[in-house]
Amino acid sequence: MLIRSYRPADEADIIALWQACGLTRPWNDPKKDIARKLTEQPELFLVGEDGGRPVASAMVGFDGHRGWVYYLAVDPAQQRLGWGRALMARAEQLLVERGCPKINLLVRKGNDAVLGFYDSLGYAQDEAVSLGKRLIPDL
């Protein structure tokens, strides 16, 4: 897998990837999520390519205090090959290069399967409760 930054031509493949991985939600318009990311640190929107086709993604950002990773996804047909680990390693490297001291990420309730993945990468559950407030509705 080749890891590179997102390109506009990737949009349909990336949205299909997120749908196949169960990451889309009715309240998040994936096209709008992509468009917003392209306004902030677009180089940190990572795409994994295999045979010229996008098969993995990680939307990474540094907010000046913490690094965040969203939309980590590997094509279900190509999971357990080490590609998720490779994407997270690249995300960590890019964040460290920017002086980011810690990564935070959110795992949706019910997605317990992914906890084993993050555990094997050294991620632990924080003593914190995640709160959110919608500022701009997507729909």
Ligand SMILES: CC(C)(COP(=O)(O)OP(=O)(O)OC[C@H]1O[C@@H](n2cnc3c(N)ncnc32)[C@H](O)[C@@H]1OP(=O)(O)O)[C@@H](O)C(=O)NCCC(=O)NCCS
């Ligand atoms: C999470 C995800 C990106 C992992 O990608 P992947 O390429 O299959 O993972 P890797 O092959 O790099 O696995 C890395 C390690 O995690 C472990 N692992 C992977 N999936 C696991 C699972 N479901 N349960 C337990 N351990 C798991 C692997 O055994 C591997 O450990 P090892 O290298 O020591 O053997 C992929 O399963 C996915 O796209 N899931 C659906 C979307 C999702 O839930 N994203 C995360 C949102 S928070």
